[in-house]
Amino acid sequence: MISSFLVILLVSFSESSSSRVLELGDRFLDVRSEGMWFVKFYAPYCGYCKKLEPVWNLVAQSLYNTNIRVGKVDCTRFKSVCHAFEIQGYPTVIFIRGHHEYIFNGERTKEELVHFAMRMSGPPVQQVTRSESFEILKANNPVFFVYVGKQQGILWEYYYMASEANQQFAYFYATNSEIGGKHFIIDSSPVVLVYKENTHYIFPFSDAYDDVEPTALNNSMHTWIVQEKFLTFPKITRENLHQLRQTRKYLVIVVVEENKLNELETHEQEFRDMVEQLVRTKRSKYHDQFQFGWTGMPDLAHTIAMQHLPTPHLIVLNSTTNHHHMPDDDPLQMTPEALEIFLDTISNQTANIYGGDHFSVRVYRAFFEIRRLIRDMWRGNPILCFILFIVPFGFFMIILYSIFCADIMDAEENDDDHEKKE
Ligand SMILES: *[C@@H]1O[C@H](CO)[C@@H](O)[C@H](O)[C@H]1NC(C)=O
Numbered sequence: 001m002i003s004s005f006l007v008i009l010l011v012s013f014s015e016s017s018s019s020r021v022l023e024l025g026d027r028f029l030d031v032r033s034e035g036m037w038f039v040k041f042y043a044p045y046c047g048y049c050k051k052l053e054p055v056w057n058l059v060a061q062s063l064y065n066t067n068i069r070v071g072k073v074d075c076t077r078f079k080s081v082c083h084a085f086e087i088q089g090y091p092t093v094i095f096i097r098g099h100h101e102y103i104f105n106g107e108r109t110k111e112e113l114v115h116f117a118m119r120m121s122g123p124p125v126q127q128v129t130r131s132e133s134f135e136i137l138k139a140n141n142p143v144f145f146v147y148v149g150k151q152q153g154i155l156w157e158y159y160y161m162a163s164e165a166n167q168q169f170a171y172f173y174a175t176n177s178e179i180g181g182k183h184f185i186i187d188s189s190p191v192v193l194v195y196k197e198n199t200h201y202i203f204p205f206s207d208a209y210d211d212v213e214p215t216a217l218n219n220s221m222h223t224w225i226v227q228e229k230f231l232t233f234p235k236i237t238r239e240n241l242h243q244l245r246q247t248r249k250y251l252v253i254v255v256v257e258e259n260k261l262n263e264l265e266t267h268e269q270e271f272r273d274m275v276e277q278l279v280r281t282k283r284s285k286y287h288d289q290f291q292f293g294w295t296g297m298p299d300l301a302h303t304i305a306m307q308h309l310p311t312p313h314l315i316v317l318n319s320t321t322n323h324h325h326m327p328d329d330d331p332l333q334m335t336p337e338a339l340e341i342f343l344d345t346i347s348n349q350t351a352n353i354y355g356g357d358h359f360s361v362r363v364y365r366a367f368f369e370i371r372r373l374i375r376d377m378w379r380g381n382p383i384l385c386f387i388l389f390i391v392p393f394g395f396f397m398i399i400l401y402s403i404f405c406a407d408i409m410d411a412e413e414n415d416d417d418h419e420k421k422e
């Protein structure tokens with residue numbers, strides 16, 4: 001009670017009465033560990049922050065009747081707060097519960113943000129006690145993990161630990177073998193499985209968990225969850241790219257360009273569908289080595305390739321070495337067979353290799369990124385960008401001019417001197 005009163009005193013509410021978003025300032029640091037917070041750290045000039053603004057208001061609206069408080073921190077005004085949370089880029093969205101902080105890595109839509117906050121506000125493993133609940137879960141959630149059976153022993157322990165470590169990224173449930181048996185094909189229990197897009201896959205060591213060495217079981221569980229938490233053909237964004245790379249697989253990325261309404265041109269759509277069709281029909285061939293996906297932001301692929309790619313395009317990232325591969329042919333001309341051959345050459349390591357993590361490549365990539373950031377800033381706030389970059393550049397040019405054209409001025413001065421002497 002006292003703490004919520006404090007919050008009202010310490011935190012000034014947003015100017016517009018229609019917004020449910022709390023504007024947080026320096027004093028937020030005193031109350032951050034009290035209760036649950038969902039906070040956006042932003043800078044007024046950043047383009048992506050502006051895009052998030054209306055979405056964030058909707059998020060606050062949706063979470064208004066929960067015990068999660070939704071706030072925002074302007075990092076240009078409250079640097080100390082953003083420093084305390086080690087904010088690296090804008091916008092950053094963090095869920096804060098007690099002394100734990102969880103960074104949101106998903107796509108910044110209202111649904112994803114609200115789902116994330118709701119998930120983080122509950123326990124890492126949620127108990128399913130009614131059979132009908134799974135129907136609702138399946139309808140609302142394309143991927144989730146389930147533990148079926150008695151909640152004891154090392155399989156349960158490791159499942160629980162893995163759920164704590166991955167609560168940010170996935171849903172974890174537990175149920176008894178009676179309810180589990182109605183929804184999933186299982187031979188024995190306990191068993192761990194992942195439900196994915198209308199089907200399910202059993203954790204390979206579920207059956208033999210008694211025979212597997214505990215550390216090995218734990219490691220396999222973690223690796224399996226990291227790899228299985230993605231859809232078969234997810235949308236790739238800057239936010240989830242890092243997570244996708246943790247799969248340690250080759251990332252096969254279809255690069256297309258979405259317009260403002262998230263639509264694609266027909267030939268891009270067709271290319272994307274062709275690749276998706278391949279991965280869906282040949283899942284078992286590619287699953288161990290490849291993770292497929294697509295991105296509607298060519299920028300992301302440009303960062304990887306460090307060059308401008310026409311769309312649609314295909315780029316394959318080696319997630320351990322950061323090297324990448326691209327087909328030699330125009331991707332639009334590729335047939336499914338040509339695509340398969342291309343993936344085979346990657347798999348047998350005969351494909352051309354580009355990029356990587358070499359120092360010179362990293363420097364080049366950094367320049368490429370800075371250019372991108374400036375462009376993003378320009379879109380967000382051209383005037384500020386003008387003052388920050390163009391004006392100094394103008395001064396710089398004047399200085400250059402005065403250095404290189406100095407002899408002309410000197411000459412004139414000398415002439416003046418002559419005149420005076422005469
Ligand atoms: C299980 O594996 C995870 C990730 O590899 C690790 O963080 C955790 O400490 C391990 N736990 C045990 C009990 O070995």
Ligand SMILES: *[C@@H]1O[C@H](CO)[C@@H](O)[C@H](O)[C@H]1NC(C)=O
Binds near residue numbers: 248249289320
């Ligand atoms: C990436 O490249 C390394 C070195 O060439 C190779 O050993 C590894 O299998 C490749 N694939 C993935 C998915 O990391």
Ligand SMILES: *[C@@H]1O[C@H](CO)[C@@H](O)[C@H](O)[C@H]1NC(C)=O
Binds near residue numbers: 341342344345348
């Ligand atoms: C690698 O795969 C390609 C495509 O299937 C094939 O043509 C090539 O002979 C293979 N190379 C090796 C060394 O296996």
